[in-house]
Amino acid sequence: MSCKSWCKSALAAALLLLAAAPAWALDRAAIDAAVAARLADAVADLRAWVRIPSITAEGDPHRADKTALLRAVVARAKALGLPARLLPGEQVAVVELGRGGHALGILVHADVVPAGDAARWTHAPFGGELADGAVWGRGSQDDKGPLVASLYAMAALNDAGLPLTRPVRLIVGSSEENMDWRDLDAVRQAGLVPAEGWTADAAFPVIYAEKSxxxxxxxxxxxxxxxxxxxxxxxxxxxxxxxxxxxxxxxxxxxxxxxxxxxxxxxxxxxxxxxxxxxxxxxxxxxxxxxxxxxxxxxxxxxxxxxxxxxxxxxxxxxxxxxxxxxxxxxxxxxxxxxxxxxxxxxxxxxxxxxxxxxxxxxxxxxxxxxxxxxxxxxxxxxxxxxxxxxxxxxxxxxxxxxxxxxxxxxEALWVDPDSPLVRTLLGIYRQFTGDQAEPLAIGGTTYAKAFPNFVAFGMGFPGGPMLAHAENEHLRVDDLRRGMSIYLAALAQLAAGVPVAPSP
Ligand SMILES: [Zn+2]
Missing domain, CATH: 3.30.70.360 (Alpha-Beta Plaits)
Known part of the structure; x- marks a missing residue:
C-alpha cells in the first residue's frame, strides 16, 4: 500500500507533536538503569579481553594479540549496533555513531605493559578472573576497563534513540604504552581526528593541562x-x-x-x-x-x-x-x-x-x-x-x-581552556555523579590526551581508588566500571545529543 495523502498528514501531525514535546531529558535513574542492563555483558567482555596478552614490548612481539583484540572490539561494536572497522595497517579500531562534522572523540588503548613478576600476583595477570567484586589482570584499569566502559556507553546512547547533534567516535589505539603513538597516524590519514574529546586513560575529575x-x-x-x-x-x-x-x-x-x-x-x-x-x-x-x-x-x-x-x-x-x-x-x-x-x-x-x-x-x-x-x-x-x-x-x-x-x-604540552564548554560539562557531570566538588587538574605527567588537539583526560580512575596501572595485582572494581559507564553515558548524552542529565526525582 502506497502512502496517500492521509498518511502524509498523519506524519505531519506526528512531527508537530514531536516539535511540541519537551526536549529529550535523561535523569540519573534512566542512566543508571541503562548501565545496569549492560553491566554483565561489559564485565564478560572485559574478562575476555584481559585474557588476550596485547603486550607492548620492544620489537612488538604481541602484534597478533593486539590485532586479535582490536578485531574482537570491532565485532562486539557491530553486535551492539555500532558501525566499526579497523583502519589500514590494522593498528587502530574506530567505532562511530552518527555522521557529520565536529565529531566528539573518545581515545583509549588496547595494549598493556608486561605483567612483571607473575609470582607477585594473587590472580593470574592474564586470567581475567572475577573475584571480590573486581576483574583482575593486566590492563583491567589501563586501559581495557575504560575501553569497555566507553564502548557500552556508546551502545546505550545509541539504544536510547536520542537524535545526535554531532557524531561520536571511539578510537582504540594499540601502541600507547611505549609512548610511540604512531599507530594514530592512520587516524590522521583517514581524516578521522575528532574536533574535541577526551581520553579515558587517566583519572577523574578532568585533566585540562599537562607539561610537555x-x-x-x-x-x-x-x-x-x-x-x-x-x-x-x-x-x-x-x-x-x-x-x-x-x-x-x-x-x-x-x-x-x-x-x-x-x-x-x-x-x-x-x-x-x-x-x-x-x-x-x-x-x-x-x-x-x-x-x-x-x-x-x-x-x-x-x-x-x-x-x-x-x-x-x-x-x-x-x-x-x-x-x-x-x-x-x-x-x-x-x-x-x-x-x-x-x-x-x-x-x-x-x-x-x-x-x-x-x-x-x-x-x-x-x-x-x-x-x-x-x-x-x-x-x-x-x-x-x-x-x-x-x-x-x-x-x-x-x-x-x-x-x-x-x-x-x-x-608537546597540553592545554585546553578550563572554562571551555568541554571541560565545564565533563566536570559538572563528574560532580553530579560523585558529589565530589574537585577542581580540574593541571599535571606534570603525560596522558594519551596529548595525541590530539582539544583533548582532555577524563577518568576512569576515581580519586582515592586503587591506582594500579602498571602495578602488580591490577584490578578494576565492577562498581567502578559501572560508575565510569554512567558518567561516560551522561557526558555523551550532553555533548553529542544536547541532552542534559537531570537529577533523579
Ligand atoms: Zn594507559
Whole structure:
C-alpha cells in the first residue's frame, strides 16, 4: 500500500507533536538503569579481553594479540549496533555513531605493559578472573576497563534513540604504552581526528593541562679517560637514580685520600648523597647512594649520579681526570650545567605557567658508549616553551662540552581552556555523579590526551581508588566500571545529543 495523502498528514501531525514535546531529558535513574542492563555483558567482555596478552614490548612481539583484540572490539561494536572497522595497517579500531562534522572523540588503548613478576600476583595477570567484586589482570584499569566502559556507553546512547547533534567516535589505539603513538597516524590519514574529546586513560575529575614531555640522550664521544675508567648510574630514564658508581685508576692510597678529603668538604645542599670508597689493587671504586623518586618529581629524590659527578668534578685535579676526555667532559657538563638543580634553570629550561609547578629535569641514566658516555634526561615543561625551544637550549648548553643531543621521544604540552564548554560539562557531570566538588587538574605527567588537539583526560580512575596501572595485582572494581559507564553515558548524552542529565526525582 502506497502512502496517500492521509498518511502524509498523519506524519505531519506526528512531527508537530514531536516539535511540541519537551526536549529529550535523561535523569540519573534512566542512566543508571541503562548501565545496569549492560553491566554483565561489559564485565564478560572485559574478562575476555584481559585474557588476550596485547603486550607492548620492544620489537612488538604481541602484534597478533593486539590485532586479535582490536578485531574482537570491532565485532562486539557491530553486535551492539555500532558501525566499526579497523583502519589500514590494522593498528587502530574506530567505532562511530552518527555522521557529520565536529565529531566528539573518545581515545583509549588496547595494549598493556608486561605483567612483571607473575609470582607477585594473587590472580593470574592474564586470567581475567572475577573475584571480590573486581576483574583482575593486566590492563583491567589501563586501559581495557575504560575501553569497555566507553564502548557500552556508546551502545546505550545509541539504544536510547536520542537524535545526535554531532557524531561520536571511539578510537582504540594499540601502541600507547611505549609512548610511540604512531599507530594514530592512520587516524590522521583517514581524516578521522575528532574536533574535541577526551581520553579515558587517566583519572577523574578532568585533566585540562599537562607539561610537555621530552626524553633526550646527551652523547659525549671521544677519548677515554686515563683516570676515570667507569661512571654509571640509574636504571630508568623516568626515575631518579638511587645509586651511581665510578672507578678510578691510579695509586689507591693517593686516590683514596683525595676522595675522602673531597667527601669531607662536599657541599651537597640540604639533601646530599652518601658516598662509599673502596680501595682495590689498581685504584679505587666509589659509590653514591641517593633516593629514588618518579622522574616527574625529581625534587622528591636525591640523584646519586649528579651528586657523584659534582664530587668527582670538585676533586678532578687531584684525581687526575682529563678535562678533554669524553668522561671528563661529561662530568664537567653534569656538574656545571645540571648540578643539584631539578628545574633546569642553568640549562635555560626553567619555565612557569599559572596552575603549574616549574619545569623539571631528571638525569635518569648514565651508561657507557664506546669510550664515551651517554646521559639520558627527562624534561617536563609547562605550556609556553615548546619542544623546539627546549632542544635549542640543550644543544647550546652542550656546545662547550662537545656533547650531542639525540631526541628519543617528545610530546608537546597540553592545554585546553578550563572554562571551555568541554571541560565545564565533563566536570559538572563528574560532580553530579560523585558529589565530589574537585577542581580540574593541571599535571606534570603525560596522558594519551596529548595525541590530539582539544583533548582532555577524563577518568576512569576515581580519586582515592586503587591506582594500579602498571602495578602488580591490577584490578578494576565492577562498581567502578559501572560508575565510569554512567558518567561516560551522561557526558555523551550532553555533548553529542544536547541532552542534559537531570537529577533523579
Ligand atoms: Zn594507559
Amino acid at each position: 614531555y621530552l626524553d633526550v640522550a646527551l652523547l659525549f664521544d671521544g677519548p677515554a679517560d686515563p683516570a676515570l675508567r667507569a661512571f654509571t648510574g640509574g636504571t630508568a630514564v623516568n626515575a631518579v637514580p638511587e645509586s651511581a658508581a665510578a672507578s678510578l685508576a691510579g695509586d689507591p692510597k693517593a686516590l683514596g685520600a683525595a676522595l675522602q678529603a673531597a667527601i669531607a668538604a662536599y657541599d651537597g645542599g640540604p639533601q646530599p648523597a652518601t658516598f662509599t670508597v673502596t680501595r682495590n689493587p689498581g685504584g679505587v671504586a666509589i659509590t653514591a647512594r641517593g633516593k629514588a623518586a618518579h622522574g616527574a618529581r625529581p625534587q622528591a629524590g636525591i640523584n646519586a649520579v649528579t651528586h657523584l659527578a659534582r664530587l668527582l668534578y670538585g676533586a678532578r685535579t687531584a684525581l687526575g681526570i682529563d678535562a678533554a676526555s669524553a668522561p671528563g667532559r661529561t662530568v664537567a657538563f653534569i656538574a656545571e650545567r645540571l648540578g643539584i638543580e631539578t628545574d633546569g634553570a642553568t640549562l635555560g629550561l626553567r619555565h612557569t605557567a599559572p596552575g603549574f609547578e616549574p619545569s623539571t629535569v631528571n638525569l635518569g641514566l648514565l651508561v657507557p658508549v664506546g669510550s664515551g658516555l651517554r646521559a639520558q634526561l627527562n624534561v617536563r615543561v609547562p605550556p609556553g616553551l615548546d619542544l623546539a625551544a627546549q632542544q635549542a637550549r640543550l644543544t647550546e648548553a652542550l656546545l662547550p662540552y662537545q656533547g650531542r643531543l639525540a631526541v628519543v621521544e617528545g610530546k
